[in-house]
Amino acid sequence: MDMRKLVGQNVKEARLTAGLSQEQLAERSGFSQQYLSGLERGQRNPTVVTLFELSQALNVTPVDLIRP
């Protein structure tokens, strides 16, 4: 299982479900739009603390972001 890709897909899905653009998620989460863009393309390897911060900004749980 490629965790980078899985997390990227889950973040993108949660972002779209929340009706947010990457810029809006960047503003809410404090991460750069460039970082989020790479993350959604499966090119980042976020830590569990980053996962938690993203889940808070997306109003989901950390589990939702690594669930297959």
Next chain:
Amino acid sequence: MDMRKLVGQNVKEARLTAGLSQEQLAERSGFSQQYLSGLERGQRNPTVVTLFELSQALNVTPVDLIRP
């Protein structure tokens, strides 16, 4: 929620359930016993790839390691 502490507790619980010492888990996972000791004490901030590798060595899923 302190993700470092949560992951540390879950890793320790899964390790004990599997009947493994930290040394045995270190051998299986490829991580050092020192790293695992710090992780279980909530002093590490593992990436999602590390989470996956640990879950494989513990025969659990990555979700099991970040579930509250």
